[in-house]
Amino acid sequence: MQAHQDLLVNVSHLTKKFGQQMALDDISLSIRANEVVALLGENGAGKTTTISHLLGQLEADSGSVRLLGHPAGHWAAKQQMGVMLQGAALPDNVTVIEQLRLFASYYPDSQSLEQVLNTALLTDLTQRKIQTLSGGQKQRLLFAMAIIGTPRLVILDEPTVGLDATARREFWACIRALAAQGTAVLLTTHYLEEADALADSIVVLAKGRVVAEGIPAQIKAQLGGKRVCFRSTATPTDLKTVLPHCSASRRGDYLEFYTTTPEAHLKQLFAANLVIQDLTVSGISLEDAFLQLTQQAGVVSPFPLQQEKTA
Structure with missing residues (x-):
């Protein structure tokens, strides 16, 4: 209008x-x-x-x-x-x-x-x-x-x-x-x-x-596809060897990466016999995109993003 x-x-x-x-x-x-x-x-x-x-x-x-x-x-x-x-x-x-x-x-x-x-x-x-x-x-x-x-x-x-x-x-x-x-x-x-x-x-x-x-x-689409997250003793370097086109990061005990072909990449992970627990595949959130964009710009904030309170 x-x-x-x-x-x-x-x-x-x-x-x-x-x-x-x-x-x-x-x-x-x-x-x-x-x-x-x-x-x-x-x-x-x-x-x-x-x-x-x-x-x-x-x-x-x-x-x-x-x-x-x-x-x-x-x-x-x-x-x-x-x-x-x-x-x-x-x-x-x-x-x-x-x-x-x-x-x-x-x-x-x-x-x-x-x-x-x-x-x-x-x-x-x-x-x-x-x-x-x-x-x-x-x-x-x-x-x-x-x-x-x-x-x-x-x-x-x-x-x-x-x-x-x-x-x-x-x-x-x-x-x-x-x-x-x-x-x-x-x-x-x-x-x-x-x-x-x-x-x-x-x-x-x-x-x-x-x-x-x-x-x-x-x-959100700038990251592409899905977010794959799982608990593992593997390192981001180990994951890079298995999935050379994916960039992985660690959050505590968890590894995560973004992919437009999650099924194919999961098959490669399972075939590599990596320890994988608590696996989740989810849509990309605005928080994921925001963190990626600001990290690419070289921003490292001392303050965590505010999460919504539960009443």
């Missing part, structure tokens, strides 16, 4: 240095109406710097950033944006509805309170004091504050960090509802399952460069 063709964000060959440190190295990305774009990368990859340029807080060394037909930071662009950043503070001693009425007064074309409450799943919490809300409920309130001005573009920076599985999935419903209304969404997250579930398009940053972009299936 036509709305989906509307280009709302156009970042073209954006480059930024801080001293001798290259923060962004010739990156480009675009976001259209109705689209959820996930910006992924390890800490220090350039996600926050990218968002700061979108908000007009930083000036590019080269390249351009245009939002809603205007340069980044232009008042006309700001009026049509909603932002939910990490670490935002909320007053304790006001109710949910009081906080939303206050924010609605800031915009000339705010949404109805009823609509915002429905989208953010806050209908039953209007009279609750903010200090009594759970972490997930506070995140949904921050989300409601970001969308109440009827923005065409919403930036969500790690919106579900620290939430349990149930609260995270409730928030996913909020994001889907927002995109369904025609809003473009830029999402940063360390939860790769979240990006896989929500994003129409994914951009992977590593060391300030775009190392992959496309729909989740395209990102």
Whole structure:
């Protein structure tokens, strides 16, 4: 449909240095109406710097950033944006509805309170004091504050960090509802399952460069085929001797490799009489692809990827 063709964000060959440190190295990305774009990368990859340029807080060394037909930071662009950043503070001693009425007064074309409450799943919490809300409920309130001005573009920076599985999935419903209304969404997250579930398009940053972009299936397809994993006393070198065209790696007691012909490669492994236990053959996850892409870019993160909590 036509709305989906509307280009709302156009970042073209954006480059930024801080001293001798290259923060962004010739990156480009675009976001259209109705689209959820996930910006992924390890800490220090350039996600926050990218968002700061979108908000007009930083000036590019080269390249351009245009939002809603205007340069980044232009008042006309700001009026049509909603932002939910990490670490935002909320007053304790006001109710949910009081906080939303206050924010609605800031915009000339705010949404109805009823609509915002429905989208953010806050209908039953209007009279609750903010200090009594759970972490997930506070995140949904921050989300409601970001969308109440009827923005065409919403930036969500790690919106579900620290939430349990149930609260995270409730928030996913909020994001889907927002995109369904025609809003473009830029999402940063360390939860790769979240990006896989929500994003129409994914951009992977590593060391300030775009190392992959496309729909989740395209990102995963770059590894090809299936992931084969098994427990063994064999080494990656042993496996290379048996399967010279496969690159194996070790995770604890397990060896793993990726292949487009798992049946043929498994026959070769069994014929070589290697010790194989706890064998699994599975589809490639976004986490597999993300790790491979960032490792190829020479990124070794001291922080593990965040796994979803079980409530």
